[in-house]
Amino acid sequence: xxxxxxxxxxxxxxxxxxxxxxxxxxxxxxxxxxxxxxxxxxxxxxxxxxxxxxxxxxxxxxxxxxxxxxxxxxxxxxxxxxxxxxxxxxxxxxxxxxxxxxxxxxxxxxxxxxxxxxxxxxxxxxxxxxxxxxxxxxxxxxxxxxxxxxxxxxxxxxxxxxxxxxxxxxxxxxxxxxxxxxxxxxxxxxxxxxxxxxxxxxxxxxxxxxxxxxxxxxxxxxxxxxxxxxxxxxxxxxxxxxxxxxxxxxxxxxxxxxxxxxxxxxxxxxxxxxxxxxxxxxxxxxxxxxxxxxxxxxxxxxxxxxxxxxxxxxxxxxxxxxxxxxxxxxxxxxxxxxxxxxxxxxxxxxxxxxxxxxxxxxxxxxxxxxxxxxxxxxxxxxxxxxxxx
Amino acid sequence: xxxxxxxxxxxxxxxxxxxxxxxxxxxxxxxxxxxxxxxxxxxxxxxxxxxxxxxxxxxxxxxxxxxxxxxxxxxxxxxxxxxxxxxxxxxxxxxxxxxxxxxxxxxxxxxxxxxxxxxxxxxxxxxxxxxxxxxxxxxxxxxxxxxxxxxxxxxxxxxxxxxxxxxxxxxxxxxxxxxxxxxxxxxxxxxxxxxxxxxxxxxxxxxxxxxxxxxxxxxxxxxxxxxxxxxxxxxxxxxxxxxxxxxxxxxxxxxxxxxxxxxxxxxxxxxxxxxxxxxxxxxxxxxxxxxxxxxxxxxxxxxxxxxxxxxxxxxxxxxxxxxxxxxxxxxxxxxxxxxxxxxxxxxxxxxxxxxxxxxxxxxxx
Numbered sequence: 001x002x003x004x005x006x007x008x009x010x011x012x013x014x015x016x017x018x019x020x021x022x023x024x025x026x027x028x029x030x031x032x033x034x035x036x037x038x039x040x041x042x043x044x045x046x047x048x049x050x051x052x053x054x055x056x057x058x059x060x061x062x063x064x065x066x067x068x069x070x071x072x073x074x075x076x077x078x079x080x081x082x083x084x085x086x087x088x089x090x091x092x093x094x095x096x097x098x099x100x101x102x103x104x105x106x107x108x109x110x111x112x113x114x115x116x117x118x119x120x121x122x123x124x125x126x127x128x129x130x131x132x133x134x135x136x137x138x139x140x141x142x143x144x145x146x147x148x149x150x151x152x153x154x155x156x157x158x159x160x161x162x163x164x165x166x167x168x169x170x171x172x173x174x175x176x177x178x179x180x181x182x183x184x185x186x187x188x189x190x191x192x193x194x195x196x197x198x199x200x201x202x203x204x205x206x207x208x209x210x211x212x213x214x215x216x217x218x219x220x221x222x223x224x225x226x227x228x229x230x231x232x233x234x235x236x237x238x239x240x241x242x243x244x245x246x247x248x249x250x251x252x253x254x255x256x257x258x259x260x261x262x263x264x265x266x267x268x269x270x271x272x273x274x275x276x277x278x279x280x281x282x283x284x285x286x287x288x289x290x291x292x293x294x295x296x297x298x299x300x301x302x303x304x305x306x307x308x309x310x311x312x313x314x315x316x317x318x319x320x321x322x323x324x325x326x327x328x329x330x331x332x333x334x335x336x337x338x339x340x341x342x343x344x345x346x347x348x349x350x351x352x353x354x355x356x357x358x359x360x361x362x363x364x365x366x367x368x369x370x371x372x373x374x375x376x377x378x379x380x381x382x383x384x385x386x387x388x389x
Numbered sequence: 390x391x392x393x394x395x396x397x398x399x400x401x402x403x404x405x406x407x408x409x410x411x412x413x414x415x416x417x418x419x420x421x422x423x424x425x426x427x428x429x430x431x432x433x434x435x436x437x438x439x440x441x442x443x444x445x446x447x448x449x450x451x452x453x454x455x456x457x458x459x460x461x462x463x464x465x466x467x468x469x470x471x472x473x474x475x476x477x478x479x480x481x482x483x484x485x486x487x488x489x490x491x492x493x494x495x496x497x498x499x500x501x502x503x504x505x506x507x508x509x510x511x512x513x514x515x516x517x518x519x520x521x522x523x524x525x526x527x528x529x530x531x532x533x534x535x536x537x538x539x540x541x542x543x544x545x546x547x548x549x550x551x552x553x554x555x556x557x558x559x560x561x562x563x564x565x566x567x568x569x570x571x572x573x574x575x576x577x578x579x580x581x582x583x584x585x586x587x588x589x590x591x592x593x594x595x596x597x598x599x600x601x602x603x604x605x606x607x608x609x610x611x612x613x614x615x616x617x618x619x620x621x622x623x624x625x626x627x628x629x630x631x632x633x634x635x636x637x638x639x640x641x642x643x644x645x646x647x648x649x650x651x652x653x654x655x656x657x658x659x660x661x662x663x664x665x666x667x668x669x670x671x672x673x674x675x676x677x678x679x680x681x682x683x684x685x686x687x688x689x690x691x692x693x694x695x696x697x698x699x700x701x702x703x704x705x706x707x708x709x710x711x712x713x714x715x716x717x718x719x720x721x722x723x724x725x726x727x728x729x730x731x732x733x734x735x736x737x738x739x740x741x742x743x744x745x746x747x748x749x750x751x752x753x754x
Binding site for chain 1: 602606693694696704708709711712715716717718719721722723726730
């Protein structure tokens with residue numbers, strides 16, 4: 001029965017694009033909406049959850065906070081939120097987790113951009129919080145054997161992966177595995193989604209979920225370590241404060257402790273537990289959608305076209321040596337832009353809940369036009385963002 | 390059922406609707422007497438009893454070609470009142486305003502419930518530009534004297550609520566018959582097309598205005614298949630904007646030629662000011678062509694895989710036209726998913742839902 005519990009949060013907010021025209025001269029961002037969302041999640045989620053986690057000293061865990069979010073918090077003067085994170089890291093009970101600065105899909109591209117973004121993120125975390133991440137999570141838990149050399153090349157020896165059937169092939173998610181010498185912590189998707197998705201679902205047979213009940217499920221889980229990784233916005237944004245999600249978390253540490261289950265930080269988990277064998281990890285897995293693969297970002301022709309067009313601009317943009325242009329291009333590498341182009345939901349489901357345009361086509365046209373504008377700026381006519389015929 | 394036209398002598402969607410609807414109603418066991426004026430030739434269908442009204446002064450003798458529309462309507466209503474046979478009739482179903490005066494009177498005289506289907510109103514047809522008050526008055530009479538009113542979209546339901554003051558309206562969408570062709574090659578054509586009557590209602594002038602930017606940015610062209618009262622205005626505006634040769638008015642084209650342009654275009658555009666339904670949208674999408682459609686087009690309210698815009702926002706329209714001609718990914722995705730989505734619309738569903746309204750009326754609901 002599991003004796004260890006690892007609780008991790010992902011905090012990220014993208015730079016949503018404005019309604020950009022093909023003939024515009026500049027890439028514009030939807031500042032009013034970006035600020036509105038940032039303000040709302042800061043007050044409803046980040047501030048309250050930070051102070052709850054700080055007060056409740058039975059809780060331990062990890063945080064991946066994207067560079068995109070960190071810089072938006074800095075730009076809008078939300079030092080209260082940043083200080084909250086800082087105090088959590090100072091307490092030693094929580095530690096930062098490394099990721100790509102812009103929550104990008106750069107791990108899928110054969111270039112140095114991944115290395116640069118991981119480095120940028122490590123520097124930002126170090127500058128703001130005075131600590132250095134020791135474990136790594138790739139964007140939306142995208143994982144495969146193919147990106148292991150990049151992860152170890154970036155200096156990380158431990159990484160998170162989704163407990164997808166294609167990765168585990170029937171093995172127990174509550175164990176630590178390895179791939180090419182890198183430790184792999186497996187996200188338990190059922191126990192994660194119980195909090196992340198189902199917590200406030202009144203039609204769920206287990207509703208309402210109490211810390212007591214949940215802790216008993218963890219205790220009864222076979223294996224060494226139950227890893228739960230959820231959006232930080234679970235608190236107060238995905239589930240409103242009235243749902244009781246804060247109270248749930250407040251009691252969780254004690255309920256686990258009373259059952260002899262110990263909460264760990266990510267590096268404690270990486271150090272304390274042995275590895276139970278090698279995973280093949282030949283296919284790409286992630287925590288997205290029911291498919292748990294890359295299809296949330298790269299399943300239709302629009303997504304593949306935009307993805308290729310973005311990374312074709314990498315070298316020309318870097319060749320200009322223009323930092324402002326490079327930053328603008330990097331904002332387009334945020335995976336959210338491709339996620340919004342998904343046509344999987346043909347009605348208001350998960351994709352459209354997160355899609356500010358409520359429509360994949362508007363999202364794609366904005367993104368394409370942004371790509372077109374950057375192409376014009378670098379004078380890159382040889383390869384157009386669109387087809388070349 | 391009171392109609393106006395019927396295949397094979399058809400001007401617009403009303404005739405197709407009448408045929409597709411009655412063919413299915415008969416299969417549910419409904420007996421239909423279909424009243425219509427004899428204009429041009431007679432229907433060849435045999436499933437229902439056609440009660441053709443012979444007009445005198447409004448048509449030429451021998452060929453029955455329509456001479457004067459207004460006097461034909463008046464004569465049709467007068468003769469309907471005389472010729473109508475109420476024996477065994479449970480419902481009078483009137484399509485649009487043309488036979489409305491007779492329908493309302495006969496419904497009241499014989500105590501037979503009246504169902505009306507509003508396919509379009511005078512406001513739609515005029516695009517709000519000098520609507521004829523006398524026609525709106527007849528429409529109002531029909532709408533307020535019907536036991537049940539059916540519209541072909543929520544958009545049209547809202548028109549009737551707002552301008553005619555009745556809100557208990559049933560929406561029954563039209564079906565469509567897929568064209569015998571499917572676009573499979575999505576390589577760039579640098580061309581968008583318009584299909585339909587070139588009238589103010591369809592908003593062709595907004596497409597010409599948007600074409601300015603579209604042609605400048607892409608070097609593409611806009612092709613109009615169809616003809617109508619706005620031909621001159623569209624041509625004049627194209628000339629004024631320096632778009633001769635880029636905006637092409639082909640006039641009337643037969644089905645073969647239209648099929649050719651459907652496969653040789655990147656998108657179908659309908660900038661209608663107020664289109665109650667828009668069967669051509671489904672025909673184009675059903676053939677795999679991406680559709681760019683105004684928000685004031687009824688069918689678009691039920692479609693997800695279309696590009697929608699405000700008909701007056703010609704910058705937005707231009708940007709959508711550019712996007713679709715520049716991106717194969719966009720064309721392919723819209724084409725594929727749009728085609729799948731059109732299967733939501735069928736004449737069977739239309740007939741079933743109309744029949745459900747009949748049953749409620751007969752049951753006194």
